[in-house]
Amino acid sequence: MPVDAEAVVVSNTRLPGGYSVLEFRAPELAALAEPGQFVMVRASRCDAPLLRRPYSIFDLVRDPDGRPAGFTLLNKRVGVGSGLLYDAAPGAHFCCLGPLGRPFTLVAPPVEAWMVAGGVGLAPFATLAPALAARGVATTLFYGGRTSADIFCLDRFERHGVRVVTATEDGSLGERGRVTVPLQAALEAVPPERAVMVYACGPEPMLKAVADLATRFGRPSEVSMERHMGCGLGGCYSCVVRVKTQDGGSRYARTCIEGPVLRGDEVLWE
Amino acid sequence: MPVDAEAVVVSNTRLPGGYSVLEFRAPELAALAEPGQFVMVRASRCDAPLLRRPYSIFDLVRDPDGRPAGFTLLNKRVGVGSGLLYDAAPGAHFCCLGPLGRPFTLVAPPVEAWMVAGGVGLAPFATLAPALAARGVATTLFYGGRTSADIFCLDRFERHGVRVVTATEDGSLGERGRVTVPLQAALEAVPPERAVMVYACGPEPMLKAVADLATRFGRPSEVSMERHMGCGLGGCYSCVVRVKTQDGGSRYARTCIEGPVLRGDEVLWE
């Protein structure tokens, strides 16, 4: 059951390239969240924009006693709603409805976890990584962006023992090219007997490429889909993605309740 | 010519009863303002509310060298727009279009000035009082409110040598009753050869009562009218008040450009 938390901005750390990390105090919501879930956010003091905006939960924040205290969002400024978040001052209130959606499936050793992120697609992995680390799963993050400015927060992952592989299209950090280049190399290199689960979040062409690669190499994958969402609860049918049905056909699935995490081989890519 | 100043909140001092005094930095606007004029205000960061809200200029603020630096507004929280002002933090931006409207006519000695204010109707007198004081005009402020919580900022007036007479409906400060009670007593007491100009700002029933009293005692009056205003520039015809015409008829006058200050005997009260 989601809650609608009146979350207070604790801090808002600007990063290069229009990104920022916002920390919210919202213990009741934080206590419920699982890796890959999201919240629907709305500024409490403004009537505009009308609709809430979906955001992946980035870190979970605990108070000194280790109790859930809040969460962070990794926000990229692209329009009105994300602009309000980008500009939010500590003390500002936002209504956060959540946690929502189907989380990632957590694998267990000996299965390895490969997380593939593009841009703000990094967000859900900040909670997935520690959850997997807690289970002793060996994890790798493949993290791609246009330039080095799209790559950040690596320390959060390295802290949990995550192996990090970066790629930038302009070669300014890590390998030059799309993140699928090092991913494909790794898929080619890993022996079949080592079980690997591929998780992906990022722009849709990237998700498709990752899912296709995983399928090609016989690896299961889970992708976190982004759609325009009206309600986040299955009420409006705005957030659909085409998925395959068992009878060989297809149907529109609501990513807010059947997703945002879907099996990569289940999505009918356009 | 009005300007549209991107005015920055310097301070926002809360008073009892939902009132607050906001100081804005806006030198270009402050340099143009005359007593009785107003500004049309809008929060720059929110799309709602859509329309600007009219506010009398309260004090004019000068920098240490005596140059116009900004102005204050005396705001009463009654709805959305006034709520945004009430809640505004220092540093917040508001678009202020002004100065607008016809100012008060400044009398000169030996004419005395009697200012009659009800509630936030005090606002325009904070600039009128020093302007009259500078001309050496003897001024009195009749200031009424429901209770003592509606009466404030008296020091601003006393500082300029204004004689202050207060009245509250519950008798908690000054005379018990409407502000027209002491006003009428004064009108009765003052000998005909002492010239008096009556200025009034406040709720419409008060304005009517003051204008009628002034007329009854053969004194000129000017009243500052409040109307719902769409534009403040004469473009929309929303802000009208019925005034008498020379041919004995009447017409609707736009209070934003023919007012807000009108002759008390010119208004056709409803």
Next chain:
Amino acid sequence: MGVDLSVQLGPLRLKTPLMSASGCFGYGVEYAGVVDLASLGAVVVKGLFLNERDGHPPPRIVETPSGMLNAIGLQGIGVHRFVREKMPELRQLGATVIVNVCGTTVDEYVEVSKVLSDTEGVAALELNISCPNIKEGGISFGCSLAGTRRVVSAVRRATRLPIIPKLTPNVTDVASFAAAAEEAGADAVSLVNTFLAMAIDVEARRPKLSNGMGGLSGPAIRPIAVRMVYECARLVKIPVIGIGGIVSAADVLEFLIAGATAVQVGTANFVDPFIWGKLEAGLRSYLERHGIPRVADLVGSLQTGSAR
């Protein structure tokens, strides 16, 4: 003071005048976790055709000033799966269920209505003759008086359930449609459905919705909807259900005072799924403050001394 929120909607007694708007509350079951469905006046479920429907490709919604456009295209599971898969849970949750009935032909409206008439727990049928988002059926009936009469009287003959044609605002004189529906045997009318509208991505020079056009809903349309409800309530004797842009108890009151016996809340449920308790509390406190014992006493109580 205990106030009475119940209202009489033709043959139907509702606990409160607050209903979910079709298409904005899924099949109701999606919201079982956030709201006690039995506490609503009625749960109006998503539009249903006889068969399953795919709907339009995404993007299906876009935000506009104080509103949104949708072109869902009536994706749905069809009436048979609804009866089988959703009704048992709705019954068990104690919801008063009103089904939004769609059709591309008069026969389909009749067929769907018959299936639902035989289903335990369906309280009434709302006839969707006003969806702007599908080419066939829907709007083509709702924009012609003859079409409206045809659908309503055919369904009237097919069912004993209360029927509530849902009117489109995309017409010159909506009250004449309410009157036509009344004549043809409707028990109530609901209005408004969405306004046909369009938003363009100027960078791509393409419509923002995959379907090109969509329906405008939300606070933006409320003043028009209130006017239309007022016009209909003055003309017809059957109850009117007010819909369009309700986000607060004050908005509910606006519709009731204009003449609506009950209201539906659509877009606002997306913004705040916990809105229902707030609306009910707001209604109660208004009635208490004004010393009005029953919400029904407010219906059509607008003073129009100087109104036209």
Next chain:
Amino acid sequence: MGVDLSVQLGPLRLKTPLMSASGCFGYGVEYAGVVDLASLGAVVVKGLFLNERDGHPPPRIVETPSGMLNAIGLQGIGVHRFVREKMPELRQLGATVIVNVCGTTVDEYVEVSKVLSDTEGVAALELNISCPNIKEGGISFGCSLAGTRRVVSAVRRATRLPIIPKLTPNVTDVASFAAAAEEAGADAVSLVNTFLAMAIDVEARRPKLSNGMGGLSGPAIRPIAVRMVYECARLVKIPVIGIGGIVSAADVLEFLIAGATAVQVGTANFVDPFIWGKLEAGLRSYLERHGIPRVADLVGSLQTGSAR
């Protein structure tokens, strides 16, 4: 790159596609202090009858979500005083003046149009057959195809000036009205006027406007207006002027891409009287960014691959 903002509006060449909307810019002279009137495509002045008119008592406006209602009631000085008192200044300021012509009878439209035809400096007549705020005339012509034809053809016979009937959105099929206007000899059509609407003060249980109802304008209506402009531009050959909720250059572009040759800006001028320079700069930078030499090339450039 220098881009060309001029557009051809039937027989009229405009410097830019940006015009003030009638009733939202006084008689133009009120704005001489904040904007160079000669820089606008045209100044459309407040609606004028033959004689002076009082208008409705206040309150005449009320804000609504992303919009406003107005029931000014066409207060005005009448065409004769306008010609005498305002035209000299407008001419001197170099404004391209379009007069919004009102009437309670066909004869009055003709009469007012004749007076203006004999006035130096009037560039075109916009026929207001769509004001929702007055009982007689106006809307009653604009809501019937026959009435529209009647007014337009009568004025056509009476003047050589370009005539631009202004259409109401309060109809089922606005494009059919554009077509009727075209047939009757209009040089262009403008749309939309305001939507008939209502807001209620729930505490007093009275309408918020003294007139009861009013016309809804502002960003709230833009998606409907864009749709209507698109429909009209597809059906008729004469130019279409897009109106409704424009507050930014992107909104102007939306109308142009949908098929409008020019636009009018109303409510936004209240919010920001300095908007004109911003809109023009926004248009220029869009054209430069996209390498489009003339704004006219954008008109109707919507790609509707998947649109209906």
